[in-house]
Amino acid sequence: MEKQVNKLNKILVLQKSIKIAFTLLLFGSFSQIKAQDRVPFDQGKKYILAKVDVTGKISFNKQTVVTFSGLEKGQQITVPGEEISSAIKKLGKLGLFDEITFYVNKIENDSIFLELNIQELPKLKEVKFVGVKKNKTEALIKDNNLNKGKIVNENLITTTKNYIENKYKKDGFYNTKVVIVNTPADSATSNQVNMLINVDTGTKVKIASIDFVGNNKLSDKTLKAAMKETKQKKLTRILKKSKFIKAKYKEDLEKVIAVYKEKGYRDARIVSDSVSYNKEQNAINIKVNIEEGNKYYFGNIKFLGNTVYPDHLLSQVLGIKKGETYNGVLLEKRIADKSKPDSEDITNLYQNNGYLFSNINAVEVKTANDTIDFEIRVTEGPIAYFNKISVVGNDKTNDRVIYRELQTKPGDKYSKDQLVRTIREIGQLGFFDPEAIDPKFKNVDAGAGTVDIEYHLVEKGASQIELQGGYGGGGFIGTLGLSFNNFSARNMFKKEAYKPLPMGDGQKVSLRLQASTFFQTYSVSFSEPWFGGKKPVSFSSSLSYSKQFLQSFSTGNSRVDKSKSFNILSLSVGISKRLSEPDDFTYLSHAISFQSYDLNNYFTGLFSFGNGYSNNLAYTIGITHTNKGFNPIFPTYGSEFSLSAKFTPPYSLFNGVDYKNLGELKENKYIYDGSIGDSYVGDNGIIVNKGDYVEAIPTQNTRPNSVTDYKDAAADPAKVDQQKFNWLEYYKVKFKADWYTKVYGKFVLRTLGEFGFMGAYNQNRGLVPFERFFLGGDGMQNFAMDGRETIQLRGYPNNSLTPLVNGSQDGATVYNKFSMELRYPITLKASASIYALAFMEAGSSFANFKNYNPFDLSRSAGFGLRVFMPAFGLLGIDFGHGFDPIPGQTKANGWETHFIIGQQF
DSSP states (O other), rough: OOOHHHHHHTTTOOOOOOOOEEEEEEEHHOOOOOOOOOOOOOOOEEEEEEEEEEEEOOOOOOHHHHHHTTTTTEEESSSSSHHEEEEEEEEHHTTOOOEEEEEEEETTEEEEEEEEEEOOOEEEEEEESSSOOOOHHHHHHHHOOOOOOBBHHHHHHHHHHHHHHHHHHTTOTTOOOOOOEEEEESOOSSEEEEEEEEEESSSOOOEEEEEEESSSSHHHHHHHHSSSSOOOOOOOOSOOOOOOHHHHHHHHHHHHHHHHHTTTOTOOEEEEEEEHHHHHHHHTEEEEEEEEEOOEEEEEEEEOOOOSSSSSHHHEEEOTTTTTOOOOHHHHHHHTTOOTOOSSSSSHHHTTOOOTTTTEEEEEEEEETTEEEEEEEEEEOOOEEEEEEEOOOOOOOOOHHHHHHSSOOSSOOOHHHHHHHHHHHHHHHHHHHHOEEEEEEEEEEEEEEEEEEEEEOOOOOOOOEEEEEEEEEEEEEEEEEEEEEEOOOOGGOOOOSSSSOOSOOOOEEEEEEEEEESSEEEEEEESSSTTSSOOOEEEEEEEEHHHEEEEEETTEEEEEEEEEEEEEEEEEEEEEEEOOSSSTTTTEEEEEEEEEEEEESOOOOSOOOOOOEEEEEEEEEEEEEEOOOSSSSSOSSSEEEEEEEEEEOOOGGGGOOOOTTTSSSSSSSSEOOOOSOEEEEOOOOEEEETOOESSSOOTTOOSSSSSEEEEGGGGGGGHHHHHHHSSSOOEEEEEEEEEEEEEETEEEEEEEEEEEEEEEEEETTOOSSSSOOOOEEEEEEESSOOOOEEEEESOOTTTTTTTOBBBBBBSEEEEEEEEEEEEEEEOSSSSEEEEEEEEEEEEEEEESSGGGOOOOOOOEEEEEEEOOOOTEEEEEEEEEEOSSOOTOOSOEEEEEEEESOOOOO
């Protein structure tokens, strides 16, 4: 018996054929049963497994393979039996082997010695494409995960082939063919293969014609317009290309029927449709046969099962009356509009009041002639409450920063509106990809009336760096800025928190340096959105210092004259609070600001004195109502309204200065000019300094100077201006309205209106030369630091639309502006958000309110592009055409190019 066993060494153990076939089919492996001479086994006999030898071409540890098979030395197995089948299944699941074969090496008494012969699947070494542009191959490799070392099996080859073919078919290359060939790599022992992917896209297939048959009530034009993704070839078509995608085509056929339902044709249906390929034209012809049916009208509409809301309220929300043309699409939307999560429909009416488990269905109960009666059957169900609320995906941002923004709190009644609001608030933080916020429902328990919500987040970079250079203001301008938008001040003194900076508490710190030959500006700002950590009270502060120099012109060149300087120190502190009335979309803000202007030999014509100072202490109060969409970079819905007023103290009411007569010649009023001496002692023993008033010119015997050292009080406007503007006095009122509306597909329309006015308490004192409005250009703040506000109006040079007064532009005191911008998102990924835009704008500014005419506008139109990257903020370019002349010219301004850096329009 032992001799027979030795002779039949390595004879394959035959499994039951059905069991083996099932294993191979289930796991798609290439395990084989090689029938040689049979060993006479008793069916169902049990053996003790003595040893399993692993042979074949493998790179894995042999004992590891045995362990994965589930077989153990000393184990009792049946040959044939479940143990061998189970081992094949387990190894097949790994997806690493081409062949899995068991042999019997030896049998000693009740012990059996097995050999497991395995052929390992090859691994990928290199991928090459033929027929694909080089810049496209990297994306294809990434999408199909064709990395070096990847196991190459039939599944990988098939999925790669199908993916590439479908990708090109979606782009209109309907005849794309992909052939994948694997060849052994250079090394004979490496078990690696090189993959060659040959892509033959052929020529792009377009839709030559779309023909409708049987449509008498609706025109071909109407039905073709309903097919959003399937368009007939047309020379004038730009926005939507003509290409055939089968899945999109089927969706468009449903949209055709939806158009009929909107017009009252409830029974409309597509009898048949055909798609034929014309090889000679390389184009597709589509033919659709339609049966329209009769037109119907709404009859009686009854509500059943509603106890929470009365019939008249539900009828009001439904908004459909008896006798109106039947509109099946409208009926569905008024019951549950799936396209708008915050729509005003009956389902949301219930779900916003806790009825998560409610169910509303419209059922046709009677059709008489052309009239359809409906029953709106309401199943209200129990009230649901939020139970466990959690967030995942925030690796840097602390939980409390997110939880304080959540509108869905444990124990609160379920509200879909609050769920949508929470998504918006998290998106507005700016720390997460707003397009990837995903609230998942967990443990929905209708019996207990509870639901858990788990918000899945994807963090994005919150810090930004600004590094730019350019030519402007008479010289090169360089800017270096750092913004840390998720800063943690409380961890500043913890060494372990620097990765590379302490982050996670939602605070913002900004540092900025801007300099050229003629000026330097240094600024730092800090903001805390939850001051004190318990209430939505935002605290902000900023400090900046600027130094400007005048230019001197000699021999045709300009150079900086550092003996003529203008220094500005600015400080501001503000608090903003979220209100509960009239709703919690409203914010009330307060701010106190102070600017100190110090002029040293700085004569520019802005005012008469070039040596002196001015101080600006102001209080600003503002109210803002904002409910813009959840993506702050690309809002798709909502609005923002803001009204603010800025006041200085009314110094003229209590400082005792007669501004009406200030500067006029007064009897026996003179100013000591001090051209010979800076001071002297007068007849009454009082010291007279340069610039002081004296009652009369001293006699020849008592005055130490000549008569020319004394000037009439009215002859020194510098002294008058210094007295007028030592403390600035004014008030400013501004209003802004901003709307976002989704108009078609992904297109979003932004409409904007602005108004600003600057006034004086005391007309005799007049308006200050600071804090004025300058209209035109890109709206970016330039280096002039006199408190001016630059208002963007593209299509014109910067500040060019400011009115001319006595040949100079000293700023406007009133302005208005209107803008319409159509936006289209190219990509809204976390790494970069890109959208294109087209705009129309109009605006005007005036020196005083007397000349204000809101319809005397400078108009422009153009197009542009915006790119937002977390590390650099918002970048953009606009091309605008000004249709009107700028002040002082007669011809239309024409085209202007604007570069946008770090500012959102």
